[in-house]
Amino acid sequence: MTDAAAPAREAGAAPTRPARARRDAFVTLDRGTATCAAAVVARVDRRWRLLAATAVPAAGVPASDALFEILLDRVRTADPALAAGLGLDEPGTIPPTIEAVGSAMAHAVVLAATEVARQRLEADATAAGWRTTGASAERLDPLEITRLATRPDVAALVVGTGDPPAADERELVDELVALAASVAERRPGMPVILVGAAAASASAFPLGTDVVAVPRPHGEPAVDLRALLAARRAGPADARQALIAVTATLAEVLDLRIELLEVGMSGALRARAEPGPEPGAPARIAAVEAPSAVLGLVDDDAALDRVEAWATFGLDRARLRDRLAELRLAPWADLGGDGALLRAAALRASLERLVAGTAELDGPPPDLVVLAGGAWSSIPAPAALLVLADAVRRPGIVQVALDSARLLAPLGTIEDAAERARVVGELLADALVPLGTLAIARGVRAGRQAGQLRLTVGDAPVDLQLAGGRLALVDLPPGQAGAVELGFRTPVDLGVRGKRFALRATGGLAGLVVDLRDVPLRLPERADARRDVLGSWEAALWPDRDR
Amino acid sequence: MSGPPLVSARPLFVVEPRVRIALLPGDRIVATSGASVVAGDVLAERVRDARLVETGDGHPATSHPGSWIPAEPGRRGTVPAGELLFEHGGRRRIATGPHPDLVAAPAAGRVVAIHPGVELVLGLDGTGIRGAELLGDPGHGRLALLPGDGDGRIPLEVAHAGAIVVFPGRADAEALTRARAMGIAGAVVPALAERDRRDVVASEARQRAGLHRLAPFPVLILDGYMRRSLAGPMREILAVLAGSEVGLAGGPPMLLTALSLHDLPSPDPDRVRVRGGPEVGREGRFTGLAGPRRLPGGIVVETARVHLDDGREAVVAVGDLEWFT
Numbered sequence: 105m106t107d108a109a110a111p112a113r114e115a116g117a118a119p120t121r122p123a124r125a126r127r128d129a130f131v132t133l134d135r136g137t138a139t140c141a142a143a144v145v146a147r148v149d150r151r152w153r154l155l156a157a158t159a160v161p162a163a164g165v166p167a168s169d170a171l172f173e174i175l176l177d178r179v180r181t182a183d184p185a186l187a188a189g190l191g192l193d194e195p196g197t198i199p200p201t202i203e204a205v206g207s208a209m210a211h212a213v214v215l216a217a218t219e220v221a222r223q224r225l226e227a228d229a230t231a232a233g234w235r236t237t238g239a240s241a242e243r244l245d246p247l248e249i250t251r252l253a254t255r256p257d258v259a260a261l262v263v264g265t266g267d268p269p270a271a272d273e274r275e276l277v278d279e280l281v282a283l284a285a286s287v288a289e290r291r292p293g294m295p296v297i298l299v300g301a302a303a304a305s306a307s308a309f310p311l312g313t314d315v316v317a318v319p320r321p322h323g324e325p326a327v328d329l330r331a332l333l334a335a336r337r338a339g340p341a342d343a344r345q346a347l348i349a350v351t352a353t354l355a356e357v358l359d360l361r362i363e364l365l366e367v368g369m370s371g372a373l374r375a376r377a378e379p380g381p382e383p384g385a386p387a388r389i390a391a392v393e394a395p396s397a398v399l400g401l402v403d404d405d406a407a408l409d410r411v412e413a414w415a416t417f418g419l420d421r422a423r424l425r426d427r428l429a430e431l432r433l434a435p436w437a438d439l440g441g442d443g444a445l446l447r448a449a450a451l452r453a454s455l456e457r458l459v460a461g462t463a464e465l466d467g468p469p470p471d472l473v474v475l476a477g478g479a480w481s482s483i484p485a486p487a488a489l490l491v492l493a494d495a496v497r498r499p500g501i502v503q504v505a506l507d508s509a510r511l512l513a514p515l516g517t518i519e520d521a522a523e524r525a526r527v528v529g530e531l532l533a534d535a536l537v538p539l540g541t542l543a544i545a546r547g548v549r550a551g552r553q554a555g556q557l558r559l560t561v562g563d564a565p566v567d568l569q570l571a572g573g574r575l576a577l578v579d580l581p582p583g584q585a586g587a588v589e590l591g592f593r594t595p596v597d598l599g600v601r602g603k604r605f606a607l608r609a610t611g612g613l614a615g616l617v618v619d620l621r622d623v624p625l626r627l628p629e630r631a632d633a634r635r636d637v638l639g640s641w642e643a644a645l646w647p648d649r650d651r
Numbered sequence: 652m653s654g655p656p657l658v659s660a661r662p663l664f665v666v667e668p669r670v671r672i673a674l675l676p677g678d679r680i681v682a683t684s685g686a687s688v689v690a691g692d693v694l695a696e697r698v699r700d701a702r703l704v705e706t707g708d709g710h711p712a713t714s715h716p717g718s719w720i721p722a723e724p725g726r727r728g729t730v731p732a733g734e735l736l737f738e739h740g741g742r743r744r745i746a747t748g749p750h751p752d753l754v755a756a757p758a759a760g761r762v763v764a765i766h767p768g769v770e771l772v773l774g775l776d777g778t779g780i781r782g783a784e785l786l787g788d789p790g791h792g793r794l795a796l797l798p799g800d801g802d803g804r805i806p807l808e809v810a811h812a813g814a815i816v817v818f819p820g821r822a823d824a825e826a827l828t829r830a831r832a833m834g835i836a837g838a839v840v841p842a843l844a845e846r847d848r849r850d851v852v853a854s855e856a857r858q859r860a861g862l863h864r865l866a867p868f869p870v871l872i873l874d875g876y877m878r879r880s881l882a883g884p885m886r887e888i889l890a891v892l893a894g895s896e897v898g899l900a901g902g903p904p905m906l907l908t909a910l911s912l913h914d915l916p917s918p919d920p921d922r923v924r925v926r927g928g929p930e931v932g933r934e935g936r937f938t939g940l941a942g943p944r945r946l947p948g949g950i951v952v953e954t955a956r957v958h959l960d961d962g963r964e965a966v967v968a969v970g971d972l973e974w975f976t
Contacts, residue, residue, distance in 0.1 A: 139970075158943065160953050161970050163659035170656055174940070246736055246744050247703045250676050254769045256902070279739050286716035286737035290769050425845045426876040433783070433875045436659070436970035438927030440946030484949040648949045 129190045129199040131172050132514035134343060136206040137370040138435035139478045140165045141510035144175045144199075145531065146190050152527055154534035155179050155186075157509035159481060161436035172198050204343040204513035207233070209370045209395065212260040212333075213253040214238045215284055217269070217276035225264040225299060230461070232333035233344060233371050233393035234260070241276040246283050253287040260336060261287060264299035267320045273301075281305040288313045295336065299329060334393075344373050346516030347476055348391040350528065351375040353521070355387035357529045360471035363502075364512075365492070367454045367479040369435050372397035374462040376470065386521075394461035399479045400431040400450045410453040413627070414494070416639045417445045439482055445649065447482040448491055448642070454479070455495035469500030469599055474536065476507040486614035487646040489539040493575075494641070497623045499546040500599030503610050505536035538582045540612030543590070546597040546623035548572040554620055555593055559609065561586035575644055576618040580611035588616065597623075614645055654920040655937035657953060658972045661781075663884065666912055668779035669763060669772055671902030672754060672789060676768035677701035677734050677746035679719065684765050688756040690791040690898055694771055696750035697788075699859070704745045706730045714738055717767030720745055734768055752865065757789035757898030758907040770902070777909040780888055782839075783874055785901030786851050788867035790815070792836035794897045796889055811835050815869075815897055817889050819881045824850030827870055831858075837869040837899050839889070839906060841881045848872075869899040871906055879926075883934050884918035884975040891915060918975035923957055927971040935959035937974070941966045 129146035143157035156175040165171050173195065180187040187193045212234040216222035222240040229236045237258075239249045253261055263284045265273045281298075285308045288296050295314040298306060303317035316336070318329055338345050344366070351364045355377035366373040375391035402408045408425055415424065419442075427446055430438070439447075459466075473492065480488050489504050512535060518524040528535070548554045550573030557568040559578050570576050570592070580586060590598070590605040598605055609616045621641075628634045642649060654660055674680070677698035682688065715735070720743070722732040733747025746768070760775035795814040797806045807816070807826070812834030818826065822840035824847040830838055831854075843851070851870055858865055873885060881889070891914075898907035908915075923937045928946075941954040944966060952968045959965055 158953055160657045161659045164657040164969060166660070174656070245703055247676060247701060247746050250736055250746075250768065254676075256671065256673070256770065282737050282739035289716045290766060422844065422846045429845055429876040434659075434926060434970075437968075438931075439950050439952055439968060439970060440928055440948050442948075443927065444946075444948035444950055482950065487949075646949065650948075 129192060131175070131199050131201050132511055133168050133171075133201060133203040134206075134510040134513045135165075135168070135203060136162060136343065136368060136478050136510075137208055138162060138368070139481075140168070140171060141478070141481075142168065142171045142175055143509045143511055144172070144179055145511070146186075146192075146199075148186065152530040154509055154511065154531065157511075159478065159510065163436075168201070168203070169198055172201075202514040202517060203341055204346045204517050205339060205341050206343045206368060206370055207338050209235055209398065210259045210337045211235045211237070211257045212262055213258050214262045214264070215249065215253070215280060216240045216264050217273040217280050218242050221264055221266060221270075221273065221300075225262055228329050229262055229333055230395060231392045232330045233337050233373075233395055234333060235395040241280050241283075249283060250287060250290075253284075254290050258291070258294065260295045260297060262297045262299065262333070263302050265301045267300035267303070269301045277301060278305075281308050285309045297333065297336070341517045343513040344371060344393060346513045347373060348375050348389060348516070350512045350516030350524070351391070351474070352377045352387040352389040353516070353524050353528050354472075354474065355379050355389070357525055357532065358472065362472050362474060363470040364474045364476055365455065365458065365496075366475075366477040367397065367399055367451060367458065368477045369399055369432070369479075371395050372454060372458045372477075374458055374465055376465050376467070378470075390465055392462040392465055394458045397454045397458035397461060399435070399447070399454050400428045402428050407453070410456065411450050412631075413634070414449040414452040414638065415445075416449065416635055416642050417442045418632075418635065435478075444483050445642075447479065448487060451479050451483065451491050452495045455491065459496055469498055469502050472503045472505060473542075474505050474507060474512070475539075476510070476512055478510070480506055481508060481510070484646055484648070485537060485539055487642065487649070489542060489612075489614040489617060490575075490642060490645040493542055493544060493617065493619050494625065494638075497544065497625055499544050499597045499623055501541065501543045501607055503541050504539040504612065504614075506539055507535060508537045509535065511535040538610060538612035540580060540614040541609040541616050542619065543598060543607070543617070544619040544623065545592070547594070547601075548592070548596050548620045549594075550622065553593070554596075555591045555603075557591075557618060558589045559586045559616060560588075570618065570620055572620050573622070574620055575641055576620065577614075577644060578616040578618075580609060580615040582611050582613060584611040585609065586611075586616075590618070617645070654974045654976060655923060655955065655972070656940060657969045658923060658937065658955065658974050659970075661973045661975050663780055663888070663918065663975050664912055664915070665779035665781065665903075665905060667777070668775050668900075668903075668905060668907065670757070670775055670779075670789075670900040670905070670907070672771045672773065672900070673902065674754075674766075674768055674770055675701065676736060677748055678754070678768065679732075679734075679750055680765055680767060680771065682762045682765065682771065684762050687759075687761045688773065689759045690756055690896065692756045693753045694756055694762070694773075695754040697752035697754055698746070698748040698750055699752060701746050701748040703736070704731060704733060704747050706743050706745060707741060719767075751863070752788075752859065754788060755791070755867075757791045757900045759909065775898075775907055777907060778912050778915060779900075779905035779907050780885075780915075782871045782904040782906065784872045785899060785904040786848060786870040786872070787837075787855055787901075788869060789898065789900045790837045790867045790869040791896065791898040791907075794889065794892050794895060796893045807833060807835070809833055815839065815899060817881075819886070821878065823847045824854065827851050827868075828854050831868045835868075836866065837871070839871045839873065839899070841872075842874045842877060842879050843870070843872050844876055844878070869901070871899045871904060879932050882924050882975065883922065884916070887916045920974060920976065923955075923972045923974045925957070925967055925971055926973050928968060930957075930959065930965055930967055930971075933959050933961070933965075935965070937972070938964075940969070944968075
């Protein structure tokens with residue numbers, strides 16, 4: 105850890121005494137829109153170790169030093185000698201801070217001449233993390249467009265056409281620009297992003313308007329529009345941009361194909377990275393945001409239907425809507441009891457929406473799925489693996505890990521890629537809590553004896569009969585790994601099609617989970633029967649959900 | 652600002668608040684920037700069912716979007732007065748329509764900024780007390796505190812006409828609709844379910860669809876969606892304000908009073924309210940952090956000790972607590 109790498113952005117008020125910048129300890133802060141996660145990291149036995157971590161409501165942490173003090177005090181109490189050795193024995197000494205900041209939900213209005221152009225532009229803006237309202241000159245009248253674009257929650261105006269404009273756009277472009285300029289005059293200070301042929305019309309806007317011109321001659325992006333829009337939305341040390349960076353780092357460090365799934369209160373992110381083609385080459389990374397997949401957002405009846413479909417506890421529709429609205433108002437409250445079940449249902453719905461909204465990233469299963477973001481911490485770790493299995497019905501075998509201390513986003517703000525790789529590499533065992541290995545098979549007929557499983561750890565094999573339509577759970581604790589042989593009576597799809605499979609399973613809090621349920625999942629139509637089925641699966645991996 | 656560590660603070664007061672009043676394209680602005688206003692002064696005339704009129708007859712002096720274009724004779728009859736939306740190719744698009752509804756100042760102050768078709772900003776005297784959401788347009792009236800925590804419909808009476816009534820306990824769309832029908836000027840409720848909110852908004856829209864001019868009926872929601880009673884500090888503030896003239900505004904949602912901050916009771920920073928979990932709705936005194944504990948369901952969270960008003964000691968998740976400031 106070098107001083108250059110920290111802090112990314114100083115948080116809150118200065119400590120009462122000047123902090124000593126130590127090279128052998130640092131603190132991290134993931135300041136989300138709902139909760140703040142803080143951690144103390146220090147060098148122990150020549151490598152970085154996580155010493156303490158917690159998460160509290162963001163509204164309860166006006167200055168992060170108070171939160172760090174609580175954690176440092178715990179370190180001092182647990183191991184005074186270690187704290188003294190690290191120079192953390194005196195209260196008021198805060199080591200350097202690495203902070204990632206979650207951006208609030210941002211809303212952009214996308215104006216285009218035609219519906220086709222509007223859909224393309226909206227897809228780019230959405231993938232960059234903007235919540236969008238789209239309007240085209242083809243479909244909406246100028247009065248309605250002005251109403252939409254001058255609402256107080258609109259933070260940016262994106263105006264786009266083809267370059268050169270298509271035949272059906274030509275006669276509408278000038279009028280569209282005149283309308284956008286009138287909106288800019290009504291909302292001084294609102295940035296306007298002109299894309300395609302509209303980029304040549306920057307002079308039509310009032311003086312002082314923050315106009316960004318993005319010409320796209322012959323449809324080719326002169327600059328990466330998504331990157332530009334993402335940069336416009338994100339503030340400094342943006343947590344989602346940092347997660348994208350750290351996903352690439354994980355792929356390099358582990359030499360594995362990584363998929364990161366993040367769900368929060370202000371956005372959702374899916375990022376996929378795979379190692380470079382040769383050792384030392386940078387990882388290939390692709391990431392798409394899906395703002396509509398934020399936790400608990402019920403913007404229409406269909407969104408409520410999606411959460412209701414995953415609910416494992418009885419609640420009438422009106423009350424469920426109110427509970428979700430309260431969840432959006434105070435996401436840190438009511439975490440116990442059925443509050444956790446509510447979050448699990450909302451998380452499944454969000455994850456489904458995230459995966460559906462980022463279909464361009466679909467592909468063969470990755471080696472490791474990393475679950476990140478505050479929403480995953482609101483349910484027990486083994487239940488997180490079930491939520492993933494429920495919502496992402498993708499045949500294949502993956503390892504699953506959880507960023508439980510929310511270290512990844514702060515680490516992703518370390519600008520020097522080599523430094524970031526070194527810190528992530530050393531902290532990996534503490535930063536990622538292994539949940540286990542998940543194998544999802546497609547083509548297994550429900551209710552039948554499907555085959556058998558043999559897990560060999562050391563000299564002690566475990567045999568299990570596999571039944572279609574069920575989850576097979578094998579206890580495999582974190583730190584252990586074993587050889588798995590799967591034999592099926594008929595060919596199944598486990599990423600590849602076959603009857604016999606041999607794989608290596610790594611352990612975790614949920615162990616080895618072989619999912620033989622339908623792909624896609626088929627659930628009873630009747631709400632109570634559906635709840636019973638979902639509840640029985642949930643109880644298997646979340647035995648203390650009712651206690 | 653000091654209070655219980657890690658507990659969410661809920662700021663109640665805004666001194667000399669700035670209030671944003673939303674406008675739509677076509678609304679006719681009556682107020683002028685910098686002018687002083689008192690509660691009830693008309694600021695704008697609200698357009699109802701705005702429509703777009705296109706005209707080629709230019710008025711050379713006014714071409715800025717948002718300018719008010721007076722009615723003038725055109726080739727095909729009189730072009731109605733309206734707000735210039737934009738001009739392109741020598742043609743003007745004007746937002747126009749009938750203006751039967753008035754937007755009035757909710758409290759005394761001055762007009763700070765006018766953005767036609769977008770908003771009108773007022774700098775108000777006195778103090779604002781924050782709420783969570785306002786349904787309807789701003790309004791004002793004498794504050795009347797209904798008794799009890801039970802069904803709000805029972806104590807409503809004609810004597811409350813013109814007043815802004817506080818429902819300390821249960822409120823629903825039926826009670827609010829009945830209050831409006833009795834000539835009550837507005838309501839303050841602790842919480843309102845989503846279904847009731849939608850019913851109130853739909854009822855307001857139906858009323859507005861009539862031809863006659865209608866007084867606004869603002870509903871200020873102090874908390875969220877689940878039923879709960881008024882928080883202790885809020886109850887004390889409202890008790891002090893009872894009988895005085897107050898306003899309700901929506902941007903941000905707040906109750907407005909001419910009283911200064913010093914005339915209002917300050918919340919005790921050690922007092923906390925439980926907003927979730929098994930002790931929801933209870934209040935007490937924060938006595939210290941209790942460290943990480945496991946909640947029913949298996950989640951481990953930071954907790955605090957609270958001496959509840961009923962005499963019990965409870966350990967509550969810090970996320971379930973709030974303190975008022």
